[in-house]
Amino acid sequence: MSVLDRVAEFRRLLxxxxxxxxxxxxxxxxxxxxxxxxxxxxxxxxxxxxxxKDIEGIVERHFGESLxxxxxxxxxxxxxxxxxxxxxxxxxxxxVSCPRLDVTLIESNARKAAFLKEVTRSVANIRVFHGxxxxxxxxxxxxxxxxxxxxxxxxxxxxxxxxxxxxxxxxQATHLPDQPLWEWRDPKPLPWGRQRVLLxxxxxxxxxxVPRGT
Numbered sequence: 001m002s003v004l005d006r007v008a009e010f011r012r013l014l015x016x017x018x019x020x021x022x023x024x025x026x027x028x029x030x031x032x033x034x035x036x037x038x039x040x041x042x043x044x045x046x047x048x049x050x051x052x053k054d055i056e057g058i059v060e061r062h063f064g065e066s067l068x069x070x071x072x073x074x075x076x077x078x079x080x081x082x083x084x085x086x087x088x089x090x091x092x093x094x095x096v097s098c099p100r101l102d103v104t105l106i107e108s109n110a111r112k113a114a115f116l117k118e119v120t121r122s123v124a125n126i127r128v129f130h131g132x133x134x135x136x137x138x139x140x141x142x143x144x145x146x147x148x149x150x151x152x153x154x155x156x157x158x159x160x161x162x163x164x165x166x167x168x169x170x171x172q173a174t175h176l177p178d179q180p181l182w183e184w185r186d187p188k189p190l191p192w193g194r195q196r197v198l199l200x201x202x203x204x205x206x207x208x209x210v211p212r213g214t
């Protein structure tokens with residue numbers, strides 16, 4: 001399949017995903033997502049960005065899950081951090097779909113950060129932070145997490161964002177509500193299969209124990 005044929009097939013599959021999640025995009029936004037896909041395929045031969053090779057899997061698993069979150073945030077004006085952004089999911093499709101949202105992609109791997117900077121070169125509301133989550137000094141309204149073990153970073157996220165959106169397996173989602181630092185909503189099943197969910201959480205204020213006798 002030629003590059004042009006591959007991009008045309010990507011656009012066709014993407015339209016189906018957009019219809020499934022109920023999201024409408026402008027021509028320039030579709031062009032940004034097609035460019036993201038083209039660069040992903042090109043760079044993936046040099047650095048390990050995704051283990052999914054087939055176009056159907058990439059569109060459904062990577063772009064589809066990201067756009068599912070974007071649908072929920074399309075009218076939101078605020079800040080969002082995508083933790084461990086890697087190949088740019090879900091941060092890039094969210095930023096492209098929600099131009100009034102200020103998106104920061106956090107990535108510690110230098111080569112992946114370089115890829116993200118190339119992908120977002122012409123997207124004004126997305127910036128790349130090359131570093132670890134612990135190195136970020138500002139706070140955000142939202143943080144998105146995908147392909148990162150949530151158990152390892154949930155406490156660190158308290159100093160990063162007021163709200164979190166985890167794209168996780170159903171099994172992982174059953175463990176997160178046990179953590180007292182966040183107030184969790186019921187998991188939202190993703191439209192593709194039954195094993196992946198979106199879990200939204202709101203940061204809870206920590207209570208300071210009052211010493212006895214006071």
